[in-house]
Structures are given as C-alpha cells and as structure tokens.
Amino acid sequence: MSVTREKILELGENLIRTKGYNAFSYQDISTELGIKNAAIHYYFPSKKNLVTSIVKTNIQRFEEMVENMESRNFDEWQQLDAFVKIYVKSRREKKKCLVGSLSPDVKTLDESTQKELKKMVDMILRWLAFLLERGKNKGVFAFADSAESKAMVIFSSLVASLQLSAVLGNLDYKNYCQSILDDLRP
Template sequence: MSTREEIIHLGDQLIRDKGFNAFSFYDISKKLKIKNASVHYHFPTKSDLGLSILDDHTKKLHELIEGTATKSPMVKLNAFLSIYTKIKSEGRVCLVGSLATDLNTVDPKMAKALKVFANEILEWVTSILQEGRTKKVFAFQESARTKALMIISNMLAALQLSRLTDEKDFYVIQQTVIKDLKS
C-alpha cells in the first residue's frame, strides 16, 4: 500500500471512529510514523483528504453495483446489507452516517460529494426494490424510494444504536428489513 493509500485508509477509519472534525493531519502522521508535511504533500487540505475518501467509497459502490447487476433483487439487497454487516464487524459507523453529522462544517465541495454519494446509494437501493417488486420478490406498500429511505435509515441507525444497546439488535433490525419485504 502506498503512503497516499495508507493516509486515505487511516483517514477513513478516523472519520468513522471519531468524526471528520475530531482528528487532524498530526494524528495521521503520528500513527503512520511519517512527517506532517508528507500528509500535506498528498493532501494539501483536510477537505482534499475527505474528497479522496468519498471518491474511494464511491468507486467501491460502483464496483458492487456492477458486480451484482445481473443478480437477483435478493442477492443485490443482501450485497447492500453486507456493507453494514462489514462495518458492524469493524466496530465502526458508516461514512455517510458519520459525515452527515459534520455536513454544516465541512467544505462545500465535500458536502456536495457526500450528497452525491448518498443519493447514489439511495438510487441503487430504490432500483433494487423496484426490480424486486416488479418480479414479485418483494412486497411493500410505499414507493420504492420511500422504502429505500426507510431501509437505509434503519441500517444507519442500527449501526449507531447497537453500540449503545445489545449487539444483537443490529442483526434483528437487519433481518426485520428482509422479513418486511417478503410479507
């Protein structure tokens, strides 16, 4: 892994552990045992780092969407839910959930990139649900977009609330999402 990639990886972890405004380039340089100037060489500003982290997540999302494009709606939904399962296993919160709390304090370019990323997730989940409804795999009363918003917000909240409640609560919520679509 290159120094640039290490900085992106650690920055991502710090955002999801502490929040964007709660760490500095000094924290990164100390942890990676590099000079602060090395961090600034790759990322002149913290917003540049944030944009690169969002870009990295966007690329991974596109790979997941493309990799599941020919799969069934249930496989696609499980692929979406597996993102949160992985985050839960890492003991973190998701990037969108973490950065959303900092939306009013980040650079406007970063805020715009976060909104674009969140909307891409919403559009993907909406399309999964619409396809599932059309193929009679899923049944729900709401519009596909409304149901997608409900599922995404449930998963975002499940990651955060299960840190405060019982660890099993995350999995209960996740299974309820699936069960509700099959009713």
C-alpha cells in the same frame, strides 16, 4: 499510485468512521503511519482535500460493487442482501458507515465535500429505489408504499442503527438487519 497515499486514505476513512470528521487530526494519521504531519500535506494539501478524496473513493467503490453484482446476475434479493452485509460487517468492526459519519457534520464540511457526499447519498438511494421497484415487479419483494419511501426507510434504518448500536453496546445487529430483509418477503 503511492503506497503512503493509499495508507493515508485508508487510515483517514477509518478515523472518520470511528471518531468522526471533526475529532480526527493529521497527527492521528502521521503518528500511526510513522511519518511527519507535513508528509500528509504533501499528498493532501488540506484536510478538506483528504476528506473529499475519501468520499470519491467510496463512490467509486460502490459503483464497482453494483456493476459487479449486475454482471454476475445477482437477483434483487441477493443484491440487497449484499448491501446489508456491508453494514453487518461495519458493526462487527465497530465502525459507522461513511455516510452516517459525515452526514451529521455536513454543515462543517467544505462545499466540495458536501457536493460529493450528496452525490453518494443520492446514488445509494436511487440504486436502492430502483432495486426495490424492479424486485417488486418481479415478485421478489413485497411492500406497500413507494419504492423511494421504502428505500429511504431501509437506508435510514441501516445508517442510524449503526450509530445507535455504538451507544447501546449490546443490540443484536445481525438479527435486526435480518428483520429488515424479512419485512420485504412476499
């Protein structure tokens, strides 16, 4: 695959995660990469095309991460910890997660992009609920309500706190994430 294409995807993702979908333009990318506007259209005929590709890439990345953790026999706690670490890293890099960046703009996205985004959110929540359920049965986690509810609370907390920490500025994010994990301790 083309290096330029890869760079466009990477830069596009970063722009979405810092400025948001409706605030970034092809010019932001072309200027940064030192190419012309039309060169981006060569790889991604339309903006919706680009964003859909970015979401698809992220879905794949997530699937690979989960597969990798399972094959390396990560236990439930280690897997959840690895997932939370993605958010700690995002915060350090002053970026939001892709879901937290695109979800607020979902109404303004193309239908095919909406579909991919839904697929991604569904996938994450299903994985989280499954992990929590399995961990609870094995005594790794302890929590009162349903695994689905708990998955939603944990994911929501991670997504929104990343947005809010950009507003508040200070916020000890790493510590906050730790308290989410601690809450599950048996």
